[in-house]
Amino acid sequence: xxxxxxGLGDHLHLITPLCGLIAAVWALRMILAAAGVPLGLVxxxxxxxxxxxxxxxxxxxxxxxxxxxxxxVALVAFLLSGWAQLLVVAAxxxxxxxxxxxxxxxxxFSMNQFSLTQHILxxxxxxxxxxxxxxxxxxxxxxWMLRQLPGEISSQKK
Numbered sequence: 001x002x003x004x005x006x007g008l009g010d011h012l013h014l015i016t017p018l019c020g021l022i023a024a025v026w027a028l029r030m031i032l033a034a035a036g037v038p039l040g041l042v043x044x045x046x047x048x049x050x051x052x053x054x055x056x057x058x059x060x061x062x063x064x065x066x067x068x069x070x071x072x073v074a075l076v077a078f079l080l081s082g083w084a085q086l087l088v089v090a091a092x093x094x095x096x097x098x099x100x101x102x103x104x105x106x107x108x109f110s111m112n113q114f115s116l117t118q119h120i121l122x123x124x125x126x127x128x129x130x131x132x133x134x135x136x137x138x139x140x141x142x143x144w145m146l147r148q149l150p151g152e153i154s155s156q157k158k
Contacts, residue, residue, distance in 0.1 A: 003075055004068035011075055014061055018054040019083050025050040026087040033103035042103060051084040055135040056142055063146045073139040074132070081131030085123045092120050 001008070029045040058076045062068055091104035096116040105116065114122065 003071050006068055006072060010067075011072070011079060014065075014067060015054070015058055015076055015079055018058055018080060021054055022047060022050050022080065022084050023087060026084075026091070029103055030091065033106070039108065047084050047088060051080055051131060052135055052138060054080050055139050059139040059142045060146075063143060070140050070143060073143055074136045077135030077139055078128070078132045081135055082128050085127040085131065088127070089120050089123050092116055092123070096120075 003011075025045050026047050029042060029047070032042045032045065033039075055073075055077050058080065059073055062072055062076065088104050091102050093116075095101055095105040105119070
């Protein structure tokens, strides 16, 4: 399957560094929380914030490299959102397997009314779904705005 002449491998190649950034934020948050750093500082490193940021960077790359169009943005938003949610699910699964809480299962950051299994399912369904929808809409808006810019890059888009 190709989208605007680009396969899944091309998309993964484009976003690999961005996936690394999300993973770094995820790991740093886990490390800081485990080290007992104040929660105010731990909250600064948020996968929930890093993911839309990486979608915006990906849209800039799509635009500058003439990588594709709106459908490419939707796929990239899905891939980045899915990656972020899988990392969070891994942290929750770690808690389920070891019975050791981490920042992703701490009462301050998760809803205690759900079991760990329900929490995981929520991330795999609503987390990926809403993340993809939000990222796609935000990315489409940015791509549309970039295409409205006068100049050499935007005139060569066709």
